[in-house]
Amino acid sequence: MEDFYHAEHRAEVLSIRKVIDETPSIRSIYVDSSKISSKSVPGQFLMVWVIGVDEIPMAVSKAGEDGTLGFSVERVGDATSKLHELEKGELIGIRGPYGNGFDLSGENLLIIGGGCGMAPLSFAAEEAVSEGKNVKFILTASTADELLFRSRLEKLDAELVTGTEDGSAGIKGVTPDVVRKINLGDHYDSCLLCGPEEMMTSTADLIDKKGIPIQVSLNRYMKCGVGICGSCSLDPSGLRVCIEGPVFQYEEIKDSEFGDYKRDSTGSKTGIQ
Amino acid sequence: MEDFYHAEHRAEVLSIRKVIDETPSIRSIYVDSSKISSKSVPGQFLMVWVIGVDEIPMAVSKAGEDGTLGFSVERVGDATSKLHELEKGELIGIRGPYGNGFDLSGENLLIIGGGCGMAPLSFAAEEAVSEGKNVKFILTASTADELLFRSRLEKLDAELVTGTEDGSAGIKGVTPDVVRKINLGDHYDSCLLCGPEEMMTSTADLIDKKGIPIQVSLNRYMKCGVGICGSCSLDPSGLRVCIEGPVFQYEEIKDSEFGDYKRDSTGSKTGIQ
């Protein structure tokens, strides 16, 4: 078939190879697609067609050399609930990968994740460790049960700190509390941050004061993933989270809508939570 | 620009770089297109857009490494007459090259051309000689004036025989007469033949008896050049002159319409002259 016939932005419909219920609200879904998997780097995302329901962005949480492609879904509404119902053998559509991904250069990386933000970060941590870097990982959640990928990270040759809001595991407190309580140096080349937006702003503030360059992975309403619908753009720059992001240098977006507001499916401004 | 955007079968509009009046009825036209020239081999043809008039097939008579692309036009009707009027700097459109081209394998080649058939054959002869082959070229025409590319061929390290119907140059007689009159061995690996259809059938008959494999270059009404309109197809095989030809092994088409009839622009059968 001729080259031109290839439609990059058309979902590949695949059958689910494996589902794993990671926490009470998060499930990982795995499919086989060497086409997409081989192109994916940590921080990039997929557009996942939940057939009959919707198409939504999901960070790549695993991209194996054998073609394994995984993402991890928190149940929050229609499409994510449907993803929690699907079983092995059922079909989903996937296009991507999209976005820029994390910059993993430097020797010493600090990675801080909250809730579902762990999905791209675990992938990033594995990649960094396999490249021989020193990684310190701070894993936080509301409660012990919700600590995503804890055992996956424990297997890694990295320093792991856990924290929970209710103290059911690790250090007690919200993410910035946890960061404050541990003895964090300033020798990191880069800090990777992903989680709920409030967690990101409060944590970034702290880390920024230490002079460590921060990369934050943003979450905005996405309809196209290819940079034309404009639903994911940031004020006041017009940077598109699906193209120029989802990972931004904190410097770039410090003075943007980040932490202040986002937009809903109509394009109207709405709160960040 | 993306690959898919490339429309192979769309004319490149070019300004004429040079015209040469070769004989009273034949003119050569040269343009610069390394894109087309670099892909052209002897025996292939171009679809030439005579802007405002028509688009017609023309054999490549020159394809230089510097991007020079040439063809030679006999004035027979509207489009060819217009080509005889155009001057340096005026625009024509060209798409191609199309068709299969001659097979120049073997050490000893016999090349026989009549009239405008010399156009692809001169290109073939030059190519063969440059590859170190032994070439015998029989150049025929109605009269001395119409011996196309005579001086071009004289410059070549090849054996040249000329013949004219009126005897004004070389051996007197129609092509098969000329062939008969010279002492032609049977040591040729291949004979390349191009000219008016009657000349080709009568000459092929002669050469075939010597057991020399013959390649004939056919001329049929062409509207598309890309194998879909069907106007150039041969009976009874349905072989398309624009795709599977214009060069055929004589064996392949001996028992076809070749020499018998062809089709006009309506697709109706008509005489070969």
Next chain:
Amino acid sequence: MTKEKLKVTIGTIEIKNPTILAAGILGQTGANLKRVLRSGAGAVVTKSIGPKPREGYSGPNIVQTPCGLLNAMGLPNPGMENMVEEIETVKEKGGTVIGSIFGEGLEEFKKLSRKMEEAGVDAVELNLSCPHAKKLSTIGNDPEMAERITKGVSKESDAPIWTKLPGNTNISNLLEVAQSVQKAGADAITIANTFPGMAIDARAERPVLGHETGGLSGPAIKPIALRLIYEVYKKVDIPIIGSGGVMNGEDMIEYLLAGASAVEIGTGIMWRDIDIFEKVCEEALPYLEDRSVTKLIGSAH
């Protein structure tokens, strides 16, 4: 059995697989039609034939566009008299042949249809996509004219009548025409033809095609044609033949799911050569699993 799964019936005609050579591609000589049948097509449609030999337009007759092809052939054809001979050479060898015809009005359509039947075709396809009375529009955009011609021809003919409608993106207009044509007795509807289009050369500063405008075919138009079939399928009960940009097995499956009983393939030959029919069938098989083609028709609804 694999081959059995590909069989489809269009009204009373059974064809061995759902790939059909589209009208106007390699279709005006018996030799061409036979070659395409040998290459695996389930059936072949002839070039659209008129009463007299016709030259068509001056070139350029084609020009490629992104993922598409524009053509303005101008319906060149050898005329019905000559065509009968060509068709007979095909029917001698066997294979399903559909005779495509175009005319100026009902009487001409009737006469041409009769001749096609005499030549032995398995069905007659009425090409209603040529401009008629109205200068720029086509018979196929006019519900009354389309009905009148379909009814007139089908009443007098023994062969099944397929009415081929133009690609018309004014969907309510197209649905009206499709329903009229069904009422008039058409045995099947073919949708679409090429879509009117043009290319202009930026250096020559004039239209590329000799006829200035032409018809767009190929993968570029597939989404548009597919949607027309999807909508028409909801409104008519006769079989639909899909046409527009079928390049591979997946494309054919899309058309079947939308509601087509078979597909006509034309421009695809330019990219994938004459054995595209065999290739498309091969590529479609995995999607069938253990089902027959007929089970898929319309099941995307």
Next chain:
Amino acid sequence: MTKEKLKVTIGTIEIKNPTILAAGILGQTGANLKRVLRSGAGAVVTKSIGPKPREGYSGPNIVQTPCGLLNAMGLPNPGMENMVEEIETVKEKGGTVIGSIFGEGLEEFKKLSRKMEEAGVDAVELNLSCPHAKKLSTIGNDPEMAERITKGVSKESDAPIWTKLPGNTNISNLLEVAQSVQKAGADAITIANTFPGMAIDARAERPVLGHETGGLSGPAIKPIALRLIYEVYKKVDIPIIGSGGVMNGEDMIEYLLAGASAVEIGTGIMWRDIDIFEKVCEEALPYLEDRSVTKLIGSAH
């Protein structure tokens, strides 16, 4: 001077070059519009805005096809109230902004147009490509409705009115609409919008788009849209804005030669990014030689 050559006027509006951001692409926030203006666009059209915030359809909202893109966004937009704010942030910085609106009937169109004027737009574009009373058809295929809305809005408004017509391949129908709209006082006509189309997934056995059908844009449709402009140019005297598949400078020149005074660019951004406007202008320059853009308009006729 190079830059001077690119200037065009559309009625009373002068824009620095003939590339305009098409409606619905990156057009619902002030930040986006400003970014596109900074990237070299001669003007920007906003997303089509309705009276209230609107969510649009469930995804998938887009799917790529050969050389094209299908979208079914469902006209999501923040509503006129919110949009006024966004537009004001653009006008503060300068630059030509066209406000696109869609409504259910004349009164809504009038109200929206008034709001757009208050927000400071340089012109209002009426999007007549949305299905209205007739379930599947659009206002823009109905000459009376199109005339009524254009006339009603333009009578009351100070800003120039551009009427945007749907891609309608029933050309006599389209010409009728174009002439009605001119009579009704439109200052310019934009042609075309996307062409209705769809994609079906062969494995999922259902339409890909959440809304099942959508609109086809991109290079695939260029030949069709170009021909509509070519035909409409012969019949109207007001400026025409071409839209459909402009990817490079050569494409823009083709549109100008066909009769467009400027082009709207949308989907091209997907392949060539936001600076496509600058790129298109650069690439067009060699074709101009020593002429200004205006000299080329309609000269393929």
